[in-house]
Amino acid sequence: xxxxxxxxxxxxxFSCFHYSKEEVKGSECMDQFRSMQECMQRxxxxxxxxxxxxQQEKSxxxxxxxxxxxxxxSGTDSAPAEDSNTTQSNTETSEES
Numbered sequence: 834x835x836x837x838x839x840x841x842x843x844x845x846x847f848s849c850f851h852y853s854k855e856e857v858k859g860s861e862c863m864d865q866f867r868s869m870q871e872c873m874q875r876x877x878x879x880x881x882x883x884x885x886x887x888q889q890e891k892s893x894x895x896x897x898x899x900x901x902x903x904x905x906x907s908g909t910d911s912a913p914a915e916d917s918n919t920t921q922s923n924t925e926t927s928e929e930s
Contacts, residue, residue, distance in 0.1 A: 837879055839872035 834843050846869045849862035859866075873880035 838876055839869060839880065842869035842872045845869070 834840070837843075842865070846862055846865035849865045850859035853859045853862060855861050874882075
């Protein structure tokens, strides 16, 4: 976080909060945190928002379940076909002999 494109904004906000002596700690640091947030929004691929992470995880989970269902279905369907192909080639082999 501190080394990315928003590293300076992060350091400023973190330092302000860390050294804050206000009754509500960090309450005087709103400008620094706003600046950091605006920077992070300019780089969504590096700093995904929490909502984005949840959506991405749901999408990945959905894709994975669809993929496994497809694999299960194709595995079930292809097994008999392989057996019949094997039987045909064995029959052809025995006829050739």
